[in-house]
Amino acid sequence: MDLKTFEQKLLKDPEFRKEYYNKDLAFEIGQMLIEARIIKGLTQAKLAAMVNTKQSGIARAENGTTLPSLSFLKKIAGALHTYLIVRFGFMEKHVIKTTDKSTNTKQGDLGYVQNQSHEAYTVLPGHFNDRTKTFNYVYAQGN
Numbered sequence: 273m274d275l276k277t278f279e280q281k282l283l284k285d286p287e288f289r290k291e292y293y294n295k296d297l298a299f300e301i302g303q304m305l306i307e308a309r310i311i312k313g314l315t316q317a318k319l320a321a322m323v324n325t326k327q328s329g330i331a332r333a334e335n336g337t338t339l340p341s342l343s344f345l346k347k348i349a350g351a352l353h354t355y356l357i358v359r360f361g362f363m364e365k366h367v368i369k370t371t372d373k374s375t376n377t378k379q380g381d382l383g384y385v386q387n388q389s390h391e392a393y394t395v396l397p398g399h400f401n402d403r404t405k406t407f408n409y410v411y412a413q414g415n
Contacts, residue, residue: 299336305348306334312352322351 273281283289309319309330316330323330323344333340342358349356 295336298339301340301345302334302336305330305340308348308352308354309334319348319351323347 283292309316314322316334317327320327320330324347325344332338333344342356345356
C-alpha cells in the first residue's frame with residue numbers, strides 16, 4: 273500500500289480526520305505566528321511578556337503541537353499592533369451587502385446569507401481589498 277492510499281484509508285476514520293486537520297491548522301497558525309514575530313523583531317520571551325504568558329506558551333503555539341484559542345491569537349494580534357482575520361477560503365473575493373431578503377436564496381452569481389440577527393446579506397464577488405485583507409462593506413436597501 274502506498275502512502276497516499278494509506279492516508280486516504282486513515283482519513284475515513286472521523287476521529288483521525290479531526291485530529292489530522294486540527295494538526296494541519298495548528299501548523300499553519302504556528303508558521304503565521306513565527307513569521308509575524310520575526311517581522312516585528314521579537315523573541316518568544318519578549319512576545320510572551322507582551323501578552324502576559326510564558327515563553328513556553330508561545331513556543332507551543334509556534335511549533336504546531338497545540339491549536340491556540342482565538343482569544344490567545346487576539347491577544348497576540350493586539351501586542352503586534354494588528355488585528356486577527358478569520359474567514360473561510362472562498363470568502364476572499366466577496367463583499368457583503370445588506371438586503372431586505374429574509375431567507376437564504378441563490379440568484380445567479382449572488383448568494384444570500386443570514387447573520388445571527390436574521391438580517392440578510394448579498395455576497396458579491398470582487399470587493400475584497402487585497403492590500404488590507406478586508407472586505408469593503410456596501411450597505412443598500414434591497415438587491
